Amino acid sequence: MMKEKNFISLLHKQLTDRLEEDERANLTDWRDNSSDNEQLAARVEKAWKLSESYDPSFDPSVEKGLSRLKQRIAEAKEVEAVPKPGRVVPLQRRFFLRIAAAAVLAVGLFGIWQVLNPSVQSNSMVTLEEIRSVELSDGTQVTANANSQLIYPESFPSSERRVQLKGEAYFDVAENPEKPFIIDMDGASVQVLGTSFNIRETDTEIELTVRSGKVRFEALGETLDLTAGQRLLYTIGKGAGRLGKDEQLNALAWKSKQLVFKDTPMSDVVRYMENYYGVDIQMENAQLQDCRFNANYDDTSLDDALEVLTITYGVDIRNTQPNTYILSGGNCK
Amino acid sequence: MIPQADKDWLKLFEQDSERAIDLLFRQYYKFLCRVIYRLLPDTGTAEDLAQEVFFDLWRRKDRLNINSSLKAYLRRSAINKSLNYIRDQKMKFEEEGAHPEMRSRQLDGQQQLEASELEQRIHRAIEGLPERCRLIFMLSRFEDMSYREIATQLDISMKTVENQISKALKILQAAVGSRLPKIIALLTVSDFFSHFFS
Numbered sequence: 205m206m207k208e209k210n211f212i213s214l215l216h217k218q219l220t221d222r223l224e225e226d227e228r229a230n231l232t233d234w235r236d237n238s239s240d241n242e243q244l245a246a247r248v249e250k251a252w253k254l255s256e257s258y259d260p261s262f263d264p265s266v267e268k269g270l271s272r273l274k275q276r277i278a279e280a281k282e283v284e285a286v287p288k289p290g291r292v293v294p295l296q297r298r299f300f301l302r303i304a305a306a307a308v309l310a311v312g313l314f315g316i317w318q319v320l321n322p323s324v325q326s327n328s329m330v331t332l333e334e335i336r337s338v339e340l341s342d343g344t345q346v347t348a349n350a351n352s353q354l355i356y357p358e359s360f361p362s363s364e365r366r367v368q369l370k371g372e373a374y375f376d377v378a379e380n381p382e383k384p385f386i387i388d389m390d391g392a393s394v395q396v397l398g399t400s401f402n403i404r405e406t407d408t409e410i411e412l413t414v415r416s417g418k419v420r421f422e423a424l425g426e427t428l429d430l431t432a433g434q435r436l437l438y439t440i441g442k443g444a445g446r447l448g449k450d451e452q453l454n455a456l457a458w459k460s461k462q463l464v465f466k467d468t469p470m471s472d473v474v475r476y477m478e479n480y481y482g483v484d485i486q487m488e489n490a491q492l493q494d495c496r497f498n499a500n501y502d503d504t505s506l507d508d509a510l511e512v513l514t515i516t517y518g519v520d521i522r523n524t525q526p527n528t529y530i531l532s533g534g535n536c537k
Numbered sequence: 538m539i540p541q542a543d544k545d546w547l548k549l550f551e552q553d554s555e556r557a558i559d560l561l562f563r564q565y566y567k568f569l570c571r572v573i574y575r576l577l578p579d580t581g582t583a584e585d586l587a588q589e590v591f592f593d594l595w596r597r598k599d600r601l602n603i604n605s606s607l608k609a610y611l612r613r614s615a616i617n618k619s620l621n622y623i624r625d626q627k628m629k630f631e632e633e634g635a636h637p638e639m640r641s642r643q644l645d646g647q648q649q650l651e652a653s654e655l656e657q658r659i660h661r662a663i664e665g666l667p668e669r670c671r672l673i674f675m676l677s678r679f680e681d682m683s684y685r686e687i688a689t690q691l692d693i694s695m696k697t698v699e700n701q702i703s704k705a706l707k708i709l710q711a712a713v714g715s716r717l718p719k720i721i722a723l724l725t726v727s728d729f730f731s732h733f734f735s
Contacts, residue, residue: 262571264570270566
């Protein structure tokens with residue numbers, strides 16, 4: 205015996221022209237069965253008809269909306285020469301930079317620094333297994349991650365503040381609009397006036413995350429301005445960048461010990477966890493990549509962090525070899 | 538001059554995309570806000586998502602691929618943005634009942650004059666539906682989506698869709714049947730709410 209709600213569902217199918225032929229007889233029988241049924245059916249039909257005129261009163265301001273749209277378009281145009289979020293835009297190589305890159309290869313970073321600035325005495329800060337901080341002569345604070353190298357002069361010349369980085373470091377640059385602060389890397393540089401940001405540089409890519417202020421990234425003659433919360437992932441070999449967001453500043457986790465995920469796609473979550481815990485995490489189930497993950501890790505161990513993934517998505521985690529974790533199964537829910 | 542035919546709009550897009558977007562915004566912004574608001578009864582969210590529709594239009598101005606009418610295209614885009622938003626908010630959404638803004642809102646005088654007493658009762662009953670139930674009903678009623686489409690979009694089973702629509706109609710037909718509209722209105726927000734939201 206079918207329940208009343210099943211007949212209401214049949215009525216709804218009829219009202220939306222989706223009733224199957226064999227269901228039609230069923231519905232007619234039910235309506236004819238009692239006058240209560242017939243009355244209920246008539247009321248459902250009437251309710252459906254009357255609901256058509258439902259139009260909630262909501263009167264947004266067109267002018268306000270339009271001026272907001274125009275502002276957004278103007279802002280977007282300002283950075284139009286720049287890679288759009290999520291899109292990869294190749295940068296054009298410039299001839300002299302190719303020569304510069306060749307020179308870097310031949311002489312080495314430190315060598316070229318000496319050649320270009322013979323009068324400036326350079327200090328080198330190399331950190332091995334630990335994180336180390338240094339204050340530069342202008343008051344800028346630099347914290348370098350393990351296995352990173354920073355080359356900086358004891359005092360800066362009058363025109364600019366220039367340092368060189370290999371590896372990863374967090375910069376809190378002392379404000380000085382007269383004297384730009386420039387960080388040279390292999391094939392790219394970052395120029396600022398006074399802000400804080402993180403740079404992670406490897407042989408293949410540079411990740412730049414801005415915490416406050418504005419930062420100008422320069423590579424192969426192209427420049428890109430980043431503001432707070434923005435993150436650039438630049439592939440050195442390809443000469444191409446991908447601009448995205450890191451509002452929770454997870455790129456700074458190595459320093460802050462915090463990973464904060466707010467509707468963060470799993471593909472990014474895994475990447476930040478890999479960097480922070482120094483492991484390799486693979487997702488066998490490609491569907492997981494688009495899951496939106498929410499969690500707050502504060503000095504959390506890798507095991508605990510992984511367990512949250514197990515609970516949230518029902519994934520299995522295998523540790524097949526040291527520092528490699530494979531996530532399988534599970535779903536976004 | 539405001540273009541009339543879609544092909545004139547597309548021509549204007551090629552010539553002066555910003556002017557085209559300006560004119561389209563003036564013509565369709567309110568309409569899109571209301572389309573979204575029916576599904577997501579939060580004025581701020583509705584305005585944000587309608588805004589996104591036009592911003593997207595601007596970003597894609599050089600590769601627009603519109604097969605339907607422009608209005609249908611914008612509406613479809615607004616619905617897609619709403620559904621994406623709902624999917625992203627899913628966790629929160631399932632725990633909530635009817636939207637507070639929706640439940641407390643009163644029709645203004647003009648609207649009361651325009652709608653018959655019975656219509657008003659139905660409209661109030663719609664606003665009192667539990668949020669998920671109301672959303673599913675709206676997708677069927679105003680977007681003409683099938684059970685299968687709704688189930689796919691909201692990532693729920695077809696059975697759930699069917700149950701929620703039956704539940705909505707059951708509540709709405711009760712509003713038709715009652716000769717005591719005030720009591721029904723109260724039942725809709727309190728009693729029915731607690732009974733049917735489980």
